[in-house]
Every structure is written in C-alpha cells, then in structure tokens.
Amino acid sequence: MNRLLNLLNTSIGRKLVVAISGIFLLLFVIGHALGNLTIYIGPSALNSYAHWLQQSPMLWLVRLGMLAIVTLHLWLGIKVSLENRSARRIAYQAGSSLWQRLFEQRMLISGLIIFIFIVAHVAHLTLGAAADATFYRVDERGFVDVYARLVTAFQTPTIAWSYITAMLLVGIHLKHSVRALFQTMGFFHDNYFSLFEGLSWLIVLFVVIGLCSIPLAIQFGWLNHAVAGLSIPSLTGPRFA
Amino acid sequence: MKFILSVWRQPSATATGRLVDYPIDGIGADDSFLEVIDAINENLMAQQQEPIAYEMDCREGICGSCSLMINGSAHGPQRATTTCQLYMREFSDGETITVEPWRADALPVIKDLIVDRxxxxxxxxxxxxxxxxxxxxxxxxxxxxxxxxxxxxxxxxxxxxxxxxxxxxxxxxxxxxxxxxxxxxxxxxxxxxxxxxxxxxxxxxxxxxxxxxxxxxxxxxxxxxxxxxxxxxxxxxxxxxxxxxxxxxxxxxxxxxxxxx
Missing domain, CATH: 1.10.1060.10 (Alpha-helical ferredoxin)
Structure with a gap:
C-alpha cells in the first residue's frame, strides 16, 4: 500500500490518477449523452430511461462514486496546474499571445467552468432549485416527467445557451483528454497517432453534437409539439429561472 | 543584411535583467546566428562594453550547449536545428529578433543568455x-x-x-x-x-x-x-x-x- 502511495505521489503517478479518473468521467459523459438522446424517441422513452436510473439500487453508489472521482480529478488537476505555473515564474518577453496562453491553460480554465456547470446543472435539473410545478410533474405511468422538465427548462434562452456553451467547453476538454490519456497510460505510439486523433474527434463530436442538440431543438421548437397538455410556464406564466 | 537583436542582458544570477537592442549591419545570409552575436560582441568590446555572455561551443549541432530562445522559439524558427546551425537566411532583412535565455525555475539564469543546467x-x-x-x-x-x-x-x-x-x-x-x-x-x-x-x-x-x-x-x-x-x-x-x-x-x-x- 505504501508502495502504491509512493507511486501516486510522483509527477507521473498523479497524472495517472488524473487520467484514470478521467476515463470514468469520459465514460459517464458518453453514457449520459446516449441516455439523453432517448428524448428523440419520445417522452415515454426518456421518462422510462430516467425511471430506470432513479429506481436502480446502484443510483447512490454511482452518485457518490462520481462525486469522489470529480473531487479527485479536480483537486489533482488544480494541484498539477499550480505546480506547472511555479515551474516557470519568469515568462518569455517574446512570449505567446493572450490566445496562445489561454489555449495552453485550456484544461484548467475549461475544467473549472465545467465544475461550476456541473454544480449548477445538478441543482437545476436534479435537485430542482428554483423549480415550479412542472418540475414535479409525473407522466401517465407515474414516472417523473423528465421530458416536460427539460422542455420547460430549455425554453428559456439563457439556460439553453449556457448549457450549449458548457458543452462546447466539455468538447474542448475532451479533445485534449482522449489523446493525452493514452499517452499518460503509456499506450501512445507514433503509429497510433492518427487513430487516437480520430477517436478523440469521434468522441468529442458525438458528445458535443448529441448534448447541444437537445437545448437547440427545444429552442427552435422542434420538440415542443410532443408535450401534449403541458402548460409551458415560459409561454403562459412567469419564466422558469 | 541588417538586423536589430533585442538581447536579454542580466549581469548576474541575482540582478534584474532587461532586453537591450543591438543594431547590426553587414551580415551575410549564410552567417550563422552565433556569428551575428560574435559580431555584436566585437563591437561591444571595441567600445569597452561588456560582451553578451552566451554558450558558444561546438558549432556543429552536436554538443547541446547553444541554447537560445529566438523570437519565442527554442533554437529559432527552423525545425530540427540547433541555434549554432541556424543561418540568417531564415530571417528577413531588417527584422528585430528577440533573443532570450531558456526560462524555467529549475534552469536559473547565470548571466545574460547562459542558464545553469x-x-x-x-x-x-x-x-x-x-x-x-x-x-x-x-x-x-x-x-x-x-x-x-x-x-x-x-x-x-x-x-x-x-x-x-x-x-x-x-x-x-x-x-x-x-x-x-x-x-x-x-x-x-x-x-x-x-x-x-x-x-x-x-x-x-x-x-x-x-x-x-x-x-x-x-x-x-x-x-x-x-x-x-x-x-x-x-x-x-x-x-x-x-x-x-x-x-x-x-x-x-x-x-x-x-x-x-
């Protein structure tokens, strides 16, 4: 055990922990995107999927596990970034432009914003902070009406566009991660460069297009017609905040 | 060819440094980058001034001692080339070229362009x-x-x-x-x-x-x-x-x- 702690305490060991926790987060995001895409099958498909998740005995185990993994990933990510900054405290005069510096720091910046987004997202759509009656609606089978919840929430342009922005940042974060994690795990080889490059684009495009399409579709009114009998607050009453 | 070399001058490890501009004329396209610094140093010494300290060893691209950050690129703009093998034809006439030492807290500057490796x-x-x-x-x-x-x-x-x-x-x-x-x-x-x-x-x-x-x-x-x-x-x-x-x-x-x- 002591040996393992020593291993994880080195620079390479810590990056390994970031990479392994990142794999879990990556799988979670892919699974989340796949699940959410059931919205295009229809309200009952999405609500059944949500019901299947909510009644699962693994629900809290997964939730607590994800919380631990996010904490570890974030903590080590910040620690490594701070060390990296202190490794060159005098910058080059003919240095990089502001955009290049932002690009170099993109993992930390996008990571921190994504973390804030996750907290807001859980409060918004899971815990129902500032929720109205629509949030607690159940469908005809007695399942929580997640479909109505989403359609109501994404009627508000600011919410829809903040989600889309957050997903673009997830895309930027993932684009770097997929190839980097193979390198950190030691799989990287010059022959596989284009394979990993392709794989990372595939994952990024799937996650970003998949997850952005939902608020976009609701904004453009492509999904509203399916919410039969739902009085949408943004259209009839006070706006969903 | 004519150039202005904007060179990092720092008298010692503890002193604060700054970029100093050195105009130089009559440089050939096939002169190496280090030869330009040599030319500037000759002028400086003729004027009884402290020459620019830099590592100038083998000049064959094999010893690894030349170590300049040129316009923000390590060993200059040409790929797979050490500074000593870099020729002035890679630059445009009249260009201002910024020359700095390696920057890393683990490689502190000793003097001017020389770092402690x-x-x-x-x-x-x-x-x-x-x-x-x-x-x-x-x-x-x-x-x-x-x-x-x-x-x-x-x-x-x-x-x-x-x-x-x-x-x-x-x-x-x-x-x-x-x-x-x-x-x-x-x-x-x-x-x-x-x-x-x-x-x-x-x-x-x-x-x-x-x-x-x-x-x-x-x-x-x-x-x-x-x-x-x-x-x-x-x-x-x-x-x-x-x-x-x-x-x-x-x-x-x-x-x-x-x-x-």
Missing part, C-alpha cells in the same frame, strides 16, 4: 547510466540487438541534453529529456540490470528539481533539434508504471523542491 546533470547522476566494467571494446555482435530496437534506442540516444524541450514546454517540464535518457537504455540489453531503479530514480530526481508536469502539449518534440519522437514520453510512462508496480521499492517519496527566489 545542473538540474539536468543531477537527473543524469541519479541513474542515467549503466554500471559496466570498462576496458577493451567488446567484439562486434557479441550481444545481439535487433535492428528495429537499435534504431529506436539510437533515436532516443540522439538527445544532446540542450534543454530546448524544457524551454519550449508551457509547463517547463523535463519529460522529453528524461524520457529520452530512460528509453535509450531501457531498449538495450546493457540497460536491463538497472532498468527499474533507473526509471524510478530519474523520475524522482526530475520531481525534486521542480520541473513542471507533462500535460501533453507536445511543444517539446516540435522544439527538439534532434527530432526525438513524442512516443518516448509514453514509453517513459510505461516504464515507470511497470517499475513502480512490479519493480523495487521506491527510494523515498518524491519531495518537490520549491525554488525560492
């Missing part, structure tokens, strides 16, 4: 060697090494230890350097007895010196004058994981040295 030597001293009896040269082909393996080892062994990878890395990480030094020996039969000890000790030594962590920006391989491939870093990660899990005990938990100003 002892941190890299200490990493090598920790385990970047093989323990063998020296004596007569062994017979050729006494120890068989496949062509493929020899080529990959040689690719890593072409590292001249100039530090461009560290200078170019946004995190001032020494991973490409350490990886090249670990991999060249890990691939060869002579490197096997100390293989686990070597990778762990060298990574621990690297951590102690206060280099940054690799976050896969890949600037190092772009800057490397010897075109050492990025895959050596993955190879180092693999070696390290293998040694950490299955090799000997760690010598000590790595304690990072925070350099005080």
């Amino acid at each position: 002892s941190a890299m030597d200490r990493i090598m001293q920790s385990a970047g060697y093989i323990s063998v009896h020296t004596g007569e040269a062994p017979d050729a082909n006494e120890i068989l090494v496949s062509k493929h393996r020899a080529d990959r080892a040689f690719e890593a062994a072409s590292c001249i230890g100039c530090g461009a990878c560290i200078a170019a890395c946004p995190n001032a990480s020494a991973m490409l350097f350490v990886a090249a030094k670990v991999v060249q020996l890990a691939l060869l039969p002579q490197g096997q007895p100390e293989r686990c000890h070597r990778v762990i000790s060298m990574v621990e030594a690297m951590d102690r010196e206060g280099f940054g962590n690799c976050s896969n920006h890949y600037e190092c391989a772009e800057a490397c004058p010897k075109s050492i491939p990025l895959s050596v870093i993955a190879h180092l990660n693999r070696e390290f994981l293998q040694a950490g899990l299955f090799g000997r005990e760690f010598s000590a938990a790595a304690h990072r040295v925070v350099h005080e100003e």
Whole structure:
C-alpha cells in the first residue's frame, strides 16, 4: 500500500490518477449523452430511461462514486496546474499571445467552468432549485416527467445557451483528454497517432453534437409539439429561472 | 543584411535583467546566428562594453550547449536545428529578433543568455547510466540487438541534453529529456540490470528539481533539434508504471523542491 502511495505521489503517478479518473468521467459523459438522446424517441422513452436510473439500487453508489472521482480529478488537476505555473515564474518577453496562453491553460480554465456547470446543472435539473410545478410533474405511468422538465427548462434562452456553451467547453476538454490519456497510460505510439486523433474527434463530436442538440431543438421548437397538455410556464406564466 | 537583436542582458544570477537592442549591419545570409552575436560582441568590446555572455561551443549541432530562445522559439524558427546551425537566411532583412535565455525555475539564469543546467546533470547522476566494467571494446555482435530496437534506442540516444524541450514546454517540464535518457537504455540489453531503479530514480530526481508536469502539449518534440519522437514520453510512462508496480521499492517519496527566489 505504501508502495502504491509512493507511486501516486510522483509527477507521473498523479497524472495517472488524473487520467484514470478521467476515463470514468469520459465514460459517464458518453453514457449520459446516449441516455439523453432517448428524448428523440419520445417522452415515454426518456421518462422510462430516467425511471430506470432513479429506481436502480446502484443510483447512490454511482452518485457518490462520481462525486469522489470529480473531487479527485479536480483537486489533482488544480494541484498539477499550480505546480506547472511555479515551474516557470519568469515568462518569455517574446512570449505567446493572450490566445496562445489561454489555449495552453485550456484544461484548467475549461475544467473549472465545467465544475461550476456541473454544480449548477445538478441543482437545476436534479435537485430542482428554483423549480415550479412542472418540475414535479409525473407522466401517465407515474414516472417523473423528465421530458416536460427539460422542455420547460430549455425554453428559456439563457439556460439553453449556457448549457450549449458548457458543452462546447466539455468538447474542448475532451479533445485534449482522449489523446493525452493514452499517452499518460503509456499506450501512445507514433503509429497510433492518427487513430487516437480520430477517436478523440469521434468522441468529442458525438458528445458535443448529441448534448447541444437537445437545448437547440427545444429552442427552435422542434420538440415542443410532443408535450401534449403541458402548460409551458415560459409561454403562459412567469419564466422558469 | 541588417538586423536589430533585442538581447536579454542580466549581469548576474541575482540582478534584474532587461532586453537591450543591438543594431547590426553587414551580415551575410549564410552567417550563422552565433556569428551575428560574435559580431555584436566585437563591437561591444571595441567600445569597452561588456560582451553578451552566451554558450558558444561546438558549432556543429552536436554538443547541446547553444541554447537560445529566438523570437519565442527554442533554437529559432527552423525545425530540427540547433541555434549554432541556424543561418540568417531564415530571417528577413531588417527584422528585430528577440533573443532570450531558456526560462524555467529549475534552469536559473547565470548571466545574460547562459542558464545553469545542473538540474539536468543531477537527473543524469541519479541513474542515467549503466554500471559496466570498462576496458577493451567488446567484439562486434557479441550481444545481439535487433535492428528495429537499435534504431529506436539510437533515436532516443540522439538527445544532446540542450534543454530546448524544457524551454519550449508551457509547463517547463523535463519529460522529453528524461524520457529520452530512460528509453535509450531501457531498449538495450546493457540497460536491463538497472532498468527499474533507473526509471524510478530519474523520475524522482526530475520531481525534486521542480520541473513542471507533462500535460501533453507536445511543444517539446516540435522544439527538439534532434527530432526525438513524442512516443518516448509514453514509453517513459510505461516504464515507470511497470517499475513502480512490479519493480523495487521506491527510494523515498518524491519531495518537490520549491525554488525560492
């Protein structure tokens, strides 16, 4: 055990922990995107999927596990970034432009914003902070009406566009991660460069297009017609905040 | 050709430095970059001024001592080239060229453009060697090494230890350097007895010196004058994981040295 702690305490060991926790987060995001895409099958498909998740005995185990993994990933990510900054405290005069510096720091910046987004997202759509009656609606089978919840929430342009922005940042974060994690795990080889490059684009495009399409579709009114009998607050009453 | 060299002047390690502009005329397109600094230094000395301190050794691109950050690029704009092998035809006439030393807290400036690269030597001293009896040269082909393996080892062994990878890395990480030094020996039969000890000790030594962590920006391989491939870093990660899990005990938990100003 002591040996393992020593291993994880080195620079390479810590990056390994970031990479392994990142794999879990990556799988979670892919699974989340796949699940959410059931919205295009229809309200009952999405609500059944949500019901299947909510009644699962693994629900809290997964939730607590994800919380631990996010904490570890974030903590080590910040620690490594701070060390990296202190490794060159005098910058080059003919240095990089502001955009290049932002690009170099993109993992930390996008990571921190994504973390804030996750907290807001859980409060918004899971815990129902500032929720109205629509949030607690159940469908005809007695399942929580997640479909109505989403359609109501994404009627508000600011919410829809903040989600889309957050997903673009997830895309930027993932684009770097997929190839980097193979390198950190030691799989990287010059022959596989284009394979990993392709794989990372595939994952990024799937996650970003998949997850952005939902608020976009609701904004453009492509999904509203399916919410039969739902009085949408943004259209009839006070706006969903 | 005419140029203005904007050069980092810093009288000593503790003094504060600044960029000073030196106009120079009558430079040929086939003059090397270091010859331009020599020309400026001759002018400075003629005026009884302190010449620019820089490392000027082999001038054949093999010793790794020339180490200039030219317009924000390690060893200048041309790929796979050391500063001494860089010629002025790579620049446009009348250009202002900024010349700075390597920047990394682990490689502090001694004077002007010269940095102290002892941190890299200490990493090598920790385990970047093989323990063998020296004596007569062994017979050729006494120890068989496949062509493929020899080529990959040689690719890593072409590292001249100039530090461009560290200078170019946004995190001032020494991973490409350490990886090249670990991999060249890990691939060869002579490197096997100390293989686990070597990778762990060298990574621990690297951590102690206060280099940054690799976050896969890949600037190092772009800057490397010897075109050492990025895959050596993955190879180092693999070696390290293998040694950490299955090799000997760690010598000590790595304690990072925070350099005080």
